[in-house]
Amino acid sequence: MNVFVTGASGWLGSALVPELLGAGHEVVGLARSDASAQRLEAAGATVRRGDLDDPDGLRDAAKSADGVIHLAFRHDLLYAGDMAGAAIEDRRAIEVLGEALAGSDRALVIASGVFGIAPGRMVTEQDGVEAAKGNGGPIEGASDRMANAHYTAALASRGVRSCVVRLPPTCHSDGDNGFMSILVGVARDKGVSGYVGDGSARWPATHRLDVARAFRLAVEKAPAGSTLHAVGEEGVRGRDFAEVVGRKLDIPVVSVAPEDALDHFGFLGFLLPVDSPASSEHTREVLGWEPTGPSLLEDLEQDYYYRHG
Numbered sequence: 001m002n003v004f005v006t007g008a009s010g011w012l013g014s015a016l017v018p019e020l021l022g023a024g025h026e027v028v029g030l031a032r033s034d035a036s037a038q039r040l041e042a043a044g045a046t047v048r049r050g051d052l053d054d055p056d057g058l059r060d061a062a063k064s065a066d067g068v069i070h071l072a073f074r075h076d077l078l079y080a081g082d083m084a085g086a087a088i089e090d091r092r093a094i095e096v097l098g099e100a101l102a103g104s105d106r107a108l109v110i111a112s113g114v115f116g117i118a119p120g121r122m123v124t125e126q127d128g129v130e131a132a133k134g135n136g137g138p139i140e141g142a143s144d145r146m147a148n149a150h151y152t153a154a155l156a157s158r159g160v161r162s163c164v165v166r167l168p169p170t171c172h173s174d175g176d177n178g179f180m181s182i183l184v185g186v187a188r189d190k191g192v193s194g195y196v197g198d199g200s201a202r203w204p205a206t207h208r209l210d211v212a213r214a215f216r217l218a219v220e221k222a223p224a225g226s227t228l229h230a231v232g233e234e235g236v237r238g239r240d241f242a243e244v245v246g247r248k249l250d251i252p253v254v255s256v257a258p259e260d261a262l263d264h265f266g267f268l269g270f271l272l273p274v275d276s277p278a279s280s281e282h283t284r285e286v287l288g289w290e291p292t293g294p295s296l297l298e299d300l301e302q303d304y305y306y307r308h309g
Helices: 013-022 034-043 055-063 075-079 083-101 142-158 179-190 208-221 238-249 258-270 281-287 296-300
Strands: 002-006 026-031 046-049 067-070 107-113 161-167 170-172 193-196 202-207 226-229 233-237 253-256
Touching: 002 013, 002 055, 013 026, 013 034, 013 208, 026 034, 026 055, 034 046, 046 055, 055 083, 067 083, 067 208, 083 107, 083 142, 107 142, 107 208, 142 161, 142 226, 161 208, 170 179, 170 208, 170 296, 179 193, 179 238, 179 258, 179 296, 193 238, 193 258, 202 208, 208 281, 226 281, 233 238, 233 296, 238 253, 238 296, 253 258
Parallel strands: 002 026, 002 067, 026 046, 067 107, 107 161, 161 226, 170 202, 193 253
Antiparallel strands: 202 233
16 A cells, blocks of 8 residues: 555654555655654655645645555644644644545544543443534543544545544653653652552553554554554553652652642643543454553653653
């Protein structure tokens, strides 16, 4: 297959490109900077210069591809608290890609999130498939991203082999600059490694290379209109990863009261108290996917999470 990938030089894309190439596919990666283009060329991909604000470029690239994997997302807006703005940009890109692939039965695979769909119970691939405004979890704008996923799945009725791959809040490995790295930074700054309340809230997690393999399998064979979970571990307790961080930094591990979570953790104070375990049993059956990478706690034991600061 010739696969067009947005976000190809990003955190997940940089693992996905070699995964696709290693399976014999050709990869065209979207690059908005010279540095991104150089990384993609070095990896063996063909470079398509542009960004998500170039609908004509996205449309042309999608029409020329056998399948599209859309990973690009404005995480800078998410971390700044503007989830709604990031979701709006994401929707525009999905609409263009879907239009380009309509009637072709070619694949469009997008990344979405599993976090907060049904707090307090195990989320399956059957949950949240019909997005409802105002029911998107603890972050303002999260319902908009759920609506984007619902829109993508519905493209199956327009002749697109559409698939939504939901990701856990942390996709970990060496080089992770996401939530776990932020928590390490907070612990270092505060002098304590904190968890909220009794620390029982669970987060699903997956190693980055396992996520890349899930996306590769999805673009190859996911059924039209499917929702899948790239979830390796169903739920890791907040207290458990706080204890590893505390031990690695040689600082106390403490409970932070829920009412103090925002002050202590910043925007992560909204998320850490949310119990959001998720299953991937259906995904493993459909794709034949079996995670093999290190667990989150095994990764947090490695020195690369503590190099800076």
